[in-house]
Amino acid sequence: MNGEKLMKRLAHITGTAIFLACLGFIGYYVFTNWPSRIDIRISVLLAAALVYFAAHLTNVLSWLAIVRALGSRLSLKEGGRIVLISQVGKYLPGNVAHHLGRAALAKRMNVPLKVSAISTGIELSSAILASAFVGAAALVILPEIPTSAVVAFVLVLLAGIAIYFSPWKPALWSLPYLTVSTALNCLSFQLVEGSTWALPAFALAWLLGFLVPGAPGGLGVREAALVAMLGPNMAPIIIHRLMTVVVDALVAAVAYLTLKTKKSAGEVSSGSDTLNG
Known part of the structure; x- marks a missing residue:
């Protein structure tokens, strides 16, 4: 048990070190390569924000x-x-707070913690498969098809077939939605960045940020990977990240206020029933 805790701690420390190194790398690139002029239209940014918002719906x-x-x-x-x-x-360090928060909120809706724990494992596996599938598929449809992309595409399909005949079959019920969600995330970045290769590059960068422990929301790791694949133009990468943070915050705020309003209405109704009784 102690050995398992030590391995988890080492993984967390390693992930944090990678996260900090990537932030330093990104900071250096932002300082040395930030363009004097940013050519991203507001209409394009709004379209990317709407596409990213749609990804939230498929996550639900x-x-x-x-x-x-x-x-x-x-x-x-x-x-x-x-x-x-x-x-x-x-966005909190550790990259697990959203799963814990979801389990706590679901518990208040009579969803057992065991169900939340199992759903987290299924969702993580499905997210990895979905990003790999979208990235490989995007590469396959590009004019010059790398052999590795075809191999990756086939491997992901085989993985999906293997899951169908395994105890993890419920993952297939979430996989179509997460595949659409990943595609929408990638498309939102492509709208901002503008190049054809942006879509598969973002799928791979998202996956790397997702897998590195300790990087909140893939922060730093994703951006470093995008710079490595697409070049040193930091403007679309940083702007897309800022846009996603704003959309995430707005969506969460609206959902929270809606929940709070509903609870308040329920409390008033309950109090009224008590008085009448």
Whole structure:
């Protein structure tokens, strides 16, 4: 048990070190390569924000598909509030706060912690498969098809088939939604960045940021990977990151206020019933 804790601690320390190194790398590139002029139209940025917002909706459907498959019955509104409020926790160090917050909120909606724990494992596996599939598929449809992309595409398909015949079959109920969500995330970045290669590059960069422990929301790791793949133009990379943070905050705030309003209305109704009684 102590050995397991030590390995987890070492993984967290390593992830934190990578996160800090990537932040330093990004800071250097921002300082040395920030353009004197940014040619990104407001209309394009708004379109990218709407596409990114749509990805939140598919994330809600993904999580609901898993918990419903595991026996819990949540409405779309309840599931939406839980996912949208908790997702801002991904910006906290450790990259697990959003899963813990989701489990806590779901518990208040009578979703057992065991279901939340299982759903987290399924969702993480599905997210990895989805990003790999989108990245490989995007590379395959580009004019010059790298052999590695075809191999990756086939491997992801085989992984999906293997999951279908395994105890992790519920992952397939979330996989279509997460695949759409990943594609929308990549598309939102491509709208801002503008190049054809932006879509597969973002899929790979997102996956790297997702896998590195300790990097909140993939911060630093994702940007470093994008610079390595697309070049030193930091403007679209930083602007897209800032846009996603703003959308995440707005979505969570609206979901929280909606939940708070609903609870307040319920408390007033309960008090009125007590008085009448």
